Amino acid sequence: MTTPVLQMRDAAFGYGATQVIADVTLTIDPGEVVAILGPNGAGKSTLVKGLVGLTDQLAGSVHVLGSDLAELEPGRIGYVPQRHTLATSVRATVAEIVAIGRLRFRTWWRPWRRDAEGDRQAVARVLDLVGLGDRVGSDVAQLSGGQQRRVLIARALASSPDLLIMDEPTAGVDTANQIVLARVLEKLATAGTTQLIVTHELDALAEVITRVIVVDDGHITFDGAPDDYATQGLSHGGHHHDHSPAGGSARRRPHFDAGPLDLRGDHHD
Numbered sequence: 001m002t003t004p005v006l007q008m009r010d011a012a013f014g015y016g017a018t019q020v021i022a023d024v025t026l027t028i029d030p031g032e033v034v035a036i037l038g039p040n041g042a043g044k045s046t047l048v049k050g051l052v053g054l055t056d057q058l059a060g061s062v063h064v065l066g067s068d069l070a071e072l073e074p075g076r077i078g079y080v081p082q083r084h085t086l087a088t089s090v091r092a093t094v095a096e097i098v099a100i101g102r103l104r105f106r107t108w109w110r111p112w113r114r115d116a117e118g119d120r121q122a123v124a125r126v127l128d129l130v131g132l133g134d135r136v137g138s139d140v141a142q143l144s145g146g147q148q149r150r151v152l153i154a155r156a157l158a159s160s161p162d163l164l165i166m167d168e169p170t171a172g173v174d175t176a177n178q179i180v181l182a183r184v185l186e187k188l189a190t191a192g193t194t195q196l197i198v199t200h201e202l203d204a205l206a207e208v209i210t211r212v213i214v215v216d217d218g219h220i221t222f223d224g225a226p227d228d229y230a231t232q233g234l235s236h237g238g239h240h241h242d243h244s245p246a247g248g249s250a251r252r253r254p255h256f257d258a259g260p261l262d263l264r265g266d267h268h269d
């Protein structure tokens with residue numbers, strides 16, 4: 001039996017004493033590409049931010065590949081925040097931003113010893129993957145919003161995460177760039193990258209999604225295959241209450257022979 005990438009039981013998340021989302025029980029297996037849908041303010045961001053320590057876990061258990069979330073080594077979960085671009089007065093090149101994702105592979109006891117060639121290759125590889133292989137040396141401020149979003153995806157991928165979380169990756173991006181982004185996510189899915197994507201634009205990502213979770217008013221109200229969401233979910237106004245915690249009916253990607261991205265390079269000591 002494969003170890004689930006993510007396993008949550010009766011988990012709740014919020015801000016300090018304020019609970020925003022509760023009773024989250026779900027299992028995500030390797031290779032699944034899960035869309036999290038739901039109205040504004042439902043608690044989608046609060047849920048995914050809880051997985052990277054940006055909101056507080058207030059109840060239940062959360063395990064990532066068998067490890068308790070509280071003990072998880074940084075970088076195991078890649079995170080692309082919502083509505084975030086790289087417009088800044090601090091100048092940085094695309095490669096410099098993406099290289100931040102490599103910090104996971106520096107050791108605290110020897111921070112100066114780095115595998116410069118391994119880092120360079122990993123950065124080049126993730127930039128190729130997101131279609132920005134020719135922009136390595138560009139100033140990020142010169143890139144479009146959609147391209148900056150792809151730089152952030154590359155930065156998250158540079159840490160070779162077991163799970164890639166993206167909060168509304170296609171929001172505020174024009175249709176042409178949405179298509180480019182959808183292709184990037186498809187490529188990642190083919191490589192076996194497990195993805196959790198908060199989105200309002202399911203249509204743009206229809207080809208890549210293997211499972212849909214709907215969050216409404218701080219609870220999961222649907223968890224199942226995209227086809228079931230399309231047929232049952234819509235006919236019930238998007239609020240299907242036959243909640244299947246283990247996602248047993250979720251469609252699995254029929255083929256993925258490549259393993260998850262491994263960009264660790266030579267970080268052995």
Ligand SMILES: Nc1ncnc2c1ncn2[C@@H]1O[C@H](COP(=O)(O)OP(=O)(O)OP(=O)(O)O)[C@@H](O)[C@H]1O
Nearest residue numbers: 015018020038039040041042043044045046047082
């Ligand atoms: N820093 C915070 N402190 C307290 N409450 C917050 C904080 N940030 C968000 N909330 C509250 O948490 C609730 C859920 O917000 P969240 O951003 O998770 O929703 P969402 O489903 O991601 O919405 P959207 O689609 O608009 O991004 C909202 O009622 C919001 O007011």
